[in-house]
Amino acid sequence: MKFGVITFPGSNCDRDVAYVTRDLLQRPTQRIWHEDSDLGGVDVVVIPGGFSFGDYLRCGAVAQFSPAMRSVMDHAQRGGLVLGICNGFQILTEVGLLPGALMRNRDMRFICDRTPLKVERTDLPWTQTYTQGQTITIPIAHGEGCYYADSDTLKSLEDNNQVIFRYSSPDGTVDNNSNPNGSLNNIAGICNKKGNILGMMPHPERAADPRLGGTDGLALFESLLQAALSVA
Amino acid sequence: MAQTYQAQVYVTLRPSVLDPAGTAVRSGLEHMGYDNVEKIRIGKYIEVSLTAESEAAARQQLDKMCDQILANPVIENYRIELQAMAAA
Numbered sequence: 001m002k003f004g005v006i007t008f009p010g011s012n013c014d015r016d017v018a019y020v021t022r023d024l025l026q027r028p029t030q031r032i033w034h035e036d037s038d039l040g041g042v043d044v045v046v047i048p049g050g051f052s053f054g055d056y057l058r059c060g061a062v063a064q065f066s067p068a069m070r071s072v073m074d075h076a077q078r079g080g081l082v083l084g085i086c087n088g089f090q091i092l093t094e095v096g097l098l099p100g101a102l103m104r105n106r107d108m109r110f111i112c113d114r115t116p117l118k119v120e121r122t123d124l125p126w127t128q129t130y131t132q133g134q135t136i137t138i139p140i141a142h143g144e145g146c147y148y149a150d151s152d153t154l155k156s157l158e159d160n161n162q163v164i165f166r167y168s169s170p171d172g173t174v175d176n177n178s179n180p181n182g183s184l185n186n187i188a189g190i191c192n193k194k195g196n197i198l199g200m201m202p203h204p205e206r207a208a209d210p211r212l213g214g215t216d217g218l219a220l221f222e223s224l225l226q227a228a229l230s231v232a
Numbered sequence: 233m234a235q236t237y238q239a240q241v242y243v244t245l246r247p248s249v250l251d252p253a254g255t256a257v258r259s260g261l262e263h264m265g266y267d268n269v270e271k272i273r274i275g276k277y278i279e280v281s282l283t284a285e286s287e288a289a290a291r292q293q294l295d296k297m298c299d300q301i302l303a304n305p306v307i308e309n310y311r312i313e314l315q316a317m318a319a320a
Contacts, residue, residue: 057276061301094304101306108252148249148307182252 001228003029004042006072006088008052008063013085013205017046020208020221027225034066044081044224045072047088049141049203059102059144060090069095081125081224082197086142089189089199098190098199099157100149102142106182110143114214115180117188117202118168121161124195125227129219135172136216138202140180140188145201147183147190154184165189165200234283236317237290243303243310244275278302281317290314 003021007014014031022029030040034052039045053062063069069091076082076097084092092098105111114137119130130136149157157163165188169178174186181201189200204217245251254272261269280297284290294312303310 057301058304061304065301093306099306101304103249103307104252106250106252108256146252150248150306182250 001027001044001225002040002042003027003044003046004032004039005029005046005048006032006034006066006068007048008034008050008066010052010054011048011050011087013049013087013203016203016205017048017085020205020218021046024208024218025221025225032068034063034068037067037071039068039071039075043228044083045075047072047082047084047091048205049086049088052087052091055087055144058090058094060087060092060094063087063091064095073097076192076197079194079196083126084197084199085203085205086140086145086201089201090144092197092199097197098192099153100147100190102144102201103146103148104144105142105146105180110141111145111180112139112141113180114139114207115188115202116168116170116172116178117165118172118174120163120166124164124191124198125224126191126195126198126220127164127223128226129223133172135168135170136219137170137207137214138204138217139206140202141206142181142201145181145183147185147187147201149184157187157190158185160193162190162193163187164191164198165202234285235319236281236283237287238315238317239280239282239290239294240313241278241280241294241298241302241310242275242313243278243298243308245273246307246309249307275308287314287316 166186204220207214207217258272
């Protein structure tokens with residue numbers, strides 16, 4: 001399984017993702033500059049966190065028109081796996097691959113913390129290594145992570161089980177107290193209907209090296225490898 | 233003949249979307265003694281100069297720009313004002 005990591009001007013988690021896939025998991029990993037439309041035959045495209053194009057206008061707004069993103073859209077429409085983390089999630093909503101939008105945090109503060117997340121689905125290539133309803137701890141670091149969608153969109157997300165991760169308390173309670181940023185329905189990560197595109201505000205790559213205090217995020221990347229094995 | 237136009241684009245949050253920044257500013261005003269301010273909504277103002285064959289063509293293009301990038305239709309509405317500029 002080959003990974004590709006897109007770098008925009010202002011991306012700052014691209015190396016961290018490549019460190020996980022290339023160094024920790026020993027999988028071929030290609031770094032892709034945003035002006036490059038050739039994705040080099042990768043199986044999984046990761047759109048990393050950061051502040052692409054300085055977050056000018058809106059987070060992710062300018063990045064959506066990069067040549068690499070055009071190729072990512074083709075890759076996604078062919079059923080290829082796409083993971084958007086933090087700014088990558090914002091880009092996926094801006095480009096329309098995922099519904100809704102990410103807005104300024106409820107309390108107007110940039111939040112850098114470790115948050116418990118409840119895993120809502122384990123039948124996807126992203127989450128096979130987790131158990132249903134498991135609470136995992138993953139860092140968040142964002143100023144605009146408040147998930148918003150109109151009520152019809154939100155209903156359709158819930159009806160189709162597209163919410164993959166929700167902010168929760170350490171014991172798995174999902175309520176307003178465990179919601180760091182005001183996201184509707186405590187949404188931390190969603191997928192498209194088909195399940196091949198995942199967008200999430202928390203940073204799994206920052207919970208992958210045991211020396212950094214947790215490996216709950218590594219399981220997400222390991223799940224992809226497991227999924228690849230079961231297909232092959 | 234192509235003509236230069238000046239456009240003012242007002243991007244505002246859709247009424248259903250919460251505006252924490254606006255709420256914070258309103259509370260600031262309240263602390264300053266402006267206790268009669270009921271609501272603040274913060275948007276964006278964008279100036280665009282462009283050349284186009286006609287006002288209709290300019291407006292059509294601006295609409296497209298707004299739908300594609302200047303505004304995010306999921307959370308924002310926009311309004312465009314447009315004037316032809318005198319030839320230099």
